[in-house]
Amino acid sequence: MASPESVTDPLTEEDNLSKELANLEKQFAEKKVQQKEYELLSKQLTERIQRVESQAYLLAGKDESIARRLRLRNYNDPAVQQITSQFLKTGGQPLQPDFGADRIPRYRVLDTILVEQETLQKMRDIGMVTGTLYERIVSCPTCGAPSNVYQHFKCPQCNSIDITINRMFEHLQCGTIHPENLFRVGQNLICPTCKKMLQKTDEYRMIGIVCSCKNCNSHFGDPAQSYYCRRCKSEFGLASAQVVDVFSYSMSKAILSEARQFIGVNALTTLLTENGYVVKTPGTITGPSKEVVFSLIAQKDARSIAVDVAQSDTEVGVEPVLDMFVKVLEASPTVAILATIPSLSKQAREVADMHKIVVSVGATPIELAAKVLEIVKSA
Numbered sequence: 298m299a300s301p302e303s304v305t306d307p308l309t310e311e312d313n314l315s316k317e318l319a320n321l322e323k324q325f326a327e328k329k330v331q332q333k334e335y336e337l338l339s340k341q342l343t344e345r346i347q348r349v350e351s352q353a354y355l356l357a358g359k360d361e362s363i364a365r366r367l368r369l370r371n372y373n374d375p376a377v378q379q380i381t382s383q384f385l386k387t388g389g390q391p392l393q394p395d396f397g398a399d400r401i402p403r404y405r406v407l408d409t410i411l412v413e414q415e416t417l418q419k420m421r422d423i424g425m426v427t428g429t430l431y432e433r434i435v436s437c438p439t440c441g442a443p444s445n446v447y448q449h450f451k452c453p454q455c456n457s458i459d460i461t462i463n464r465m466f467e468h469l470q471c472g473t474i475h476p477e478n479l480f481r482v483g484q485n486l487i488c489p490t491c492k493k494m495l496q497k498t499d500e501y502r503m504i505g506i507v508c509s510c511k512n513c514n515s516h517f518g519d520p521a522q523s524y525y526c527r528r529c530k531s532e533f534g535l536a537s538a539q540v541v542d543v544f545s546y547s548m549s550k551a552i553l554s555e556a557r558q559f560i561g562v563n564a565l566t567t568l569l570t571e572n573g574y575v576v577k578t579p580g581t582i583t584g585p586s587k588e589v590v591f592s593l594i595a596q597k598d599a600r601s602i603a604v605d606v607a608q609s610d611t612e613v614g615v616e617p618v619l620d621m622f623v624k625v626l627e628a629s630p631t632v633a634i635l636a637t638i639p640s641l642s643k644q645a646r647e648v649a650d651m652h653k654i655v656v657s658v659g660a661t662p663i664e665l666a667a668k669v670l671e672i673v674k675s676a
Contacts, residue, residue, distance in 0.1 A: 307353035308366055311346055318342045357423045367423040368552075369579040369590065372559040376416050377425075379406050381556045384426075384548040385608065392417075393431060393545045399444040400434060402543045417546050425552055428544035436539035437526035443541070445528040450508075450520040457512035460520060467504050468495065474504065557608040558617065561638055562592050564662040565604065568670055569595045574602070584627035591624065592636075595673070602673050603630035606638070606665075613637040615645045622652045632676045636665050 318339065325335040357364035371377045383392060383406035394402035394414070403411040420426045436443040449458050463476040466486075473490035480486045486495040495501050509516050525532045548556070559579060566576045580594025582603065592606040605624070607617035621635045635649065639660045649656045657672055659665025 307349045307356065308363065308370075311349045311353065314342055314346045314349065318346070354419065354422050361424070364423045368425055368555065369559060371420065371423065371425065372556065372562070373578050375563075376412055377420060378560055378563065379410050380404070380412055380417065380420065381425075381548070381560050383407055385553060385556060385560065385610075388610075389548040389550065389553050391429070391545045391547045392426075394543055399442070400446075401443065402432075402434070404546070414543065417544070421544075421546065425556075426546040426548050428546050430542055431545040432543040434541050434543060435524055435535075436541060437524075437529055437531065438533055438537045438539055439526065439529040439531050441539060442526075442528065446524055446526050449523045449525050449532070451523065452508075452510035452513060452515060453517055453519075453521045454515045455510060455513040456521070457510055459511045461509050461511065462520070463507050463509070465504050465507055466501050468493070468501050470500065476507065477503075558606060559592050561606045561608050561636075561662045561665070562604075564666040565606070565636065565669055566593060568666040569593075569602075569673070572670060573597055574673075582628035582630060584629070587627065589624050589628040591628075591630075594630070600631040602632040602634070602676075603628060604634045604636055604669060606636045608638045609640075612640040612642045613645060614642050615648050618645050618648045618652070618654055618656075621654050625654070632673060634669055634672055636669050638662065638665055 321330065321335065321338055321342065324330045325332070330338075353363055353367060357367055372381070380392070384390075386407070392404050392406070395405055395411070396402055402414050404414070404417060405411055417426060417428070421428050434443045435446050435448075437446055450460060450462065451458050452460050463478065465474060466477050466480050467474045468480075468488040468490065470493065471488060471491045473488060475489050479489045480495070480501075486501065487493070488495060505518065507516060507518065508520050523532050523534055524538055562578050566578050569576050574595040574597045576593055576595045578593040580591050580603065582589050582591070582594065582601065591603040593604050595602040595604070603624070605617065605621050607613045617635060617637070621633065625633045632655070634655045634657055636657045636659070639658075641649070641656060641658050646656070648654075655672060655676075657665060657668045659668050
């Protein structure tokens with residue numbers, strides 16, 4: 298027999314557990330459940346939700362249907378909306394990290410907002426963005442922070458960090474070899490043997506380094522290396538260090554197209570909810586042959602209003618209109634509206650009229666939401 302927590306569809310299981318938790322909170326508010334029992338059951342349900350959600354993210358890499366459903370849910374997350382808006386603004390161009398004084402990577406979106414890499418990693422897990430290795434940072438294994446970690450070059454004999462590191466230069470014409478500091482005269486390089494000024498890089502070469510220890514006077518070629526955390530006063534090697542990969546992120550054209558359909562629903566959701574509609578974003582209607590997904594479904598008085606939101610940098614074309622036409626044939630909602638930002642092309646308008654698709658156009662999400670509400674009230 299399967300255990301109570303075995304999951305065939307983790308997202309359905311998560312929804313069921315969330316409903317249980319909401320019902321438990323309602324019972325506690327109505328004083329039908331004692332506090333100790335509520336705290337115990339609430340903790341158990343929360344832990345199960347977290348485990349099931351983690352399982353869904355793990356499965357997303359192998360199952361595109363789960364990945365897509367997770368993407369649709371994530372479009373409602375404010376942080377994901379900010380990041381997605383940045384990619385829509387730049388056409389999916391790479392988003393590179395900023396490193397502050399604490400050396401922790403953060404990503405600047407919409408000019409002023411900083412988001413953590415963790416959010417982008419979750420987006421990558423479900424196919425919303427792709428990551429390219431940008432940098433690796435070393436963190437202390439004790440405190441986990443990179444901000445006070447410094448690389449130490451040490452004498453292999455006495456472990457002192459008080460060493461000099463001299464680059465050895467060879468003047469190719471006369472063959473002399475000396476430390477760089479003997480070649481260096483102000484901003485110029487002058488051979489200490491033949492006194493010729495070296496103006497081109499092909500006149501000399503670096504042949505290696507020679508180090509010397511000021512503590513024990515030993516000389517060596519390669520210093521020993523370690524890391525030191527000044528916060529914890531601890532020294533550690535690469536084997537015990539926490540090494541974190543830092544990525545730059547991009548968004549593909551396919552996901553940009555998907556995002557334009559779902560990203561602009563927040564203002565619309567808020568306005569419809571304020572007017573007594575029960576809104577699900579994204580929303581689904583089960584048709585005769587398949588489940589149909591819309592940007593949102595709003596329900597009130599046995600009426601179901603299906604809305605798809607389509608956005609473009611300039612004007613929305615024909616494709617979202619045709620997609621809406623196919624969805625309406627399968628789902629048959631009470632009212633179906635294609636909401637577009639910031640405008641609709643002439644050809645798309647003609648196709649919408651031909652297929653009797655109701656279209657609303659707004660320059661901003663707030664303006665669009667008001668126009669959609671007018672259509673809903675009059676339909």
